[in-house]
Amino acid sequence: MPSRFVLLDRDGTLIVKRPYLCDPRAVELLPRAAEGLRAMRRLGWGLIVATNQSGIGRGFFTWEQAAAVHARLRELLNAEGLFLDDIFLCPHTPEEQCRCRKPAPGMVYDAAAAWGFDPRASIVIGDAACDVRLGRAVGAFTIRTVQTASAVAHGLEDAVADETVRDLVEAAAVVERHMRCVEQSSSGR
Ligand SMILES: [Mg+2]
Ligand SMILES: [Zn+2]
Numbered sequence: 001m002p003s004r005f006v007l008l009d010r011d012g013t014l015i016v017k018r019p020y021l022c023d024p025r026a027v028e029l030l031p032r033a034a035e036g037l038r039a040m041r042r043l044g045w046g047l048i049v050a051t052n053q054s055g056i057g058r059g060f061f062t063w064e065q066a067a068a069v070h071a072r073l074r075e076l077l078n079a080e081g082l083f084l085d086d087i088f089l090c091p092h093t094p095e096e097q098c099r100c101r102k103p104a105p106g107m108v109y110d111a112a113a114a115w116g117f118d119p120r121a122s123i124v125i126g127d128a129a130c131d132v133r134l135g136r137a138v139g140a141f142t143i144r145t146v147q148t149a150s151a152v153a154h155g156l157e158d159a160v161a162d163e164t165v166r167d168l169v170e171a172a173a174v175v176e177r178h179m180r181c182v183e184q185s186s187s188g189r
Pocket of ligand 1: 011012
């Protein structure tokens with residue numbers, strides 16, 4: 001069991017973002033996502049997905065459909081020799097003011113309790129401001145994935161990540177660099 005975990009956003013980070021995705025056939029890994037995850041695994045990191053799916057709370061699709069999407073996601077990853085340790089999902093709408101809709105930290109705390117890790121030693125990776133805010137809220141290292149430079153320019157002040165990258169391969173390189181920094185500082189060099 002891994003002792004350190006990367007907390008990944010799903011839509012727009014791991015798979016192609018499609019509004020209220022509920023059709024398993026429409027699940028498509030982003031370019032270089034599998035390669036990036038493989039590199040993170042090699043570095044010894046567990047992989048946990050945390051995703052906001054308010055489409056359930058809004059009645060646009062069901063838990064069963066969301067589960068089918070995740071089954072397809074796991075199938076696509078398995079074909080790449082990969083697996084996810086866990087998937088956490090918030091089904092609520094913003095109006096419900098739950099404890100788990102990102103940027104609220106509920107899913108990270110649930111994952112940390114289930115897998116026994118310190119959220120402050122985790123890494124949050126996502127494409128949206130709420131992912132960065134979530135990471136900051138739990139004291140994690142944050143990596144924002146953006147497809148275009150303008151997305152960086154439009155980033156809000158409190159959602160500026162520790163690092164900004166284009167895809168999960170670049171994110172894996174940042175993970176490796178971050179690990180070395182932490183190891184060096186903890187060994188007092
Ligand atoms: Mg996203
Ligand atoms: Zn929730």
